[in-house]
Amino acid sequence: MTLTGLIGRICMFPLQLIISTCVALRIHPNILTFVGLLINVAAAVALGRGRFVLAGFIMGVANIFDFIDGKVAHQLNAVSVFGGFWDSVIDRFSDIALFVGLIYLYSRLGRTDYVMITALAMMFAIMTSYTRARAESLIARCKVGFMERPERIVLFLIGAFTNRMAAVMWVIGVLSVFTVADRIIYTYRELQAHPEKVVA
């Protein structure tokens, strides 16, 4: 087993307990998704005030909701096409909220350099999701590139808890550029190699 695989398994134990509780209470997964967004907005406010450790804890709670909504939907047999759409849209709002919190902080500190770095990281993080969504309207699957949402979330948590948000913004920014490029290249190759498999 790999290191990251082991960490994932350890984290699943408490999460399974929360999932079971939500299923027992029959909480609708779409509500869990929306509550996750509200908590992420609170985390963004904490980031904007420079209270990174508090923001880290709030983000941790928010991401529990983010993570469990799909699992609860499966266990409640409440999986729907709209649920998937709702989850994707709310996830983008959550992503943007955290970046906006940081942009506010850096602008308050008069650091236009980091306002730009964070804005670019935000732009490419959003483009990472968009390129995949658009590609998968043309080809069956476009899951290439390293910097996806779970990686961004973990990096935000690491940056908040260890006060290394600047380095985290660099990593998210640079690797999101690569991820977007990967998806464009992959989609181009797939469309060239299998024009008959184009979905739409």
Next chain:
Amino acid sequence: MKSAATLPARVLWNAFFWTYERATWQYDLMVIAILAFVWLTPPDWLHDPTAHGSGPLGWMRTVLAR
């Protein structure tokens, strides 16, 4: 047969054009590289607006310079 000169280029290309799943050794290696960058790079080098000092790398340089 692939020449030795192409190996670094292939490693770089595979790191750039990322197709590995999570929980693979390649993924672990990338995570370690990222964490090393985040935690070891002195905040002063990045002009970090919220963190200061030279970090663990600076501390190691100071120790080695003694």
